[in-house]
Amino acid sequence: xxxxxxxxxxxxxxxxxxxxxxxxxxxxxxxxxxxxxxxxxxxxxxxxxxxxxxxxxxxxxxxxxxxxxxxxxxxxxxxxxxxxxxxxxxxxxxxxxxxxxxxxxxxxxxxxxxxxxxxxxxxxxxxxxxxxxxxxxxxxxxxxx
Numbered sequence: 001x002x003x004x005x006x007x008x009x010x011x012x013x014x015x016x017x018x019x020x021x022x023x024x025x026x027x028x029x030x031x032x033x034x035x036x037x038x039x040x041x042x043x044x045x046x047x048x049x050x051x052x053x054x055x056x057x058x059x060x061x062x063x064x065x066x067x068x069x070x071x072x073x074x075x076x077x078x079x080x081x082x083x084x085x086x087x088x089x090x091x092x093x094x095x096x097x098x099x100x101x102x103x104x105x106x107x108x109x110x111x112x113x114x115x116x117x118x119x120x121x122x123x124x125x126x127x128x129x130x131x132x133x134x135x136x137x138x139x140x141x142x143x144x145x
Contacts, residue, residue, distance in 0.1 A: 014101070021087045022097045030092075034084045099142055106135045 024033045054061045090100050113132060116122040 018087070018097055018101050021084075022091045024088060024091075026092060030085055030088045033088060034081060037084070103139065103142055106139050110135060110139075 020037070024030075049058060049062070056064070087100065087104075091097065110132065113124070117124055
């Protein structure tokens with residue numbers, strides 16, 4: 001059975017993230033807000049690297065990670081900044097916290113579905129297909145005024 005702990009971390013992070021995004025004052029530049037958020041996030045990563053157990057010594061682990069990192073790491077950084085700015089601007093434009101993340105997450109999932117099947121050879125079961133139909137229905141219902 002797969003561990004649910006990583007998903008619980010992601011859910012907790014998502015809730016904290018959207019509460020923070022919705023609460024950034026309009027007087028703060030979106031880019032400055034994201035830069036400050038990344039500074040805090042970077043500090044959290046440094047603290048985790050220093051305090052959590054590593055397979056190898058810290059410096060060796062960092063050097064090995066730097067050597068092994070590829071373009072995917074850059075994609076994560078670019079994607080994260082685009083997501084952050086997108087949500088901040090969406091909330092400033094009046095989107096509700098209760099629907100903005102649902103709409104975007106369902107849309108992302110629907111876009112990633114064929115990518116997962118075609119590029120990563122993931123399997124789509126009937127149960128998954130029913131879930132996709134539910135997502136499409138949810139998008140339709142959320143888009144109605």
